[in-house]
Amino acid sequence: MGIFSPQFAQSAVLYIQIGCLLSAINIYDEKLKLFHASMD
Secondary structure, rough: OOOHHHHHHHHHHHHHHHHHHHHHHHHHHHHHHHHHHHHH
């Protein structure tokens, strides 16, 4: 049982996916704000 145990690998992948999802939502939100600002 080292740091490269299957459980650790699975949770690491999960955290990376969640991080990517959150940053994607963040970027989308910023673009939406810019879009609304340019429409005014």
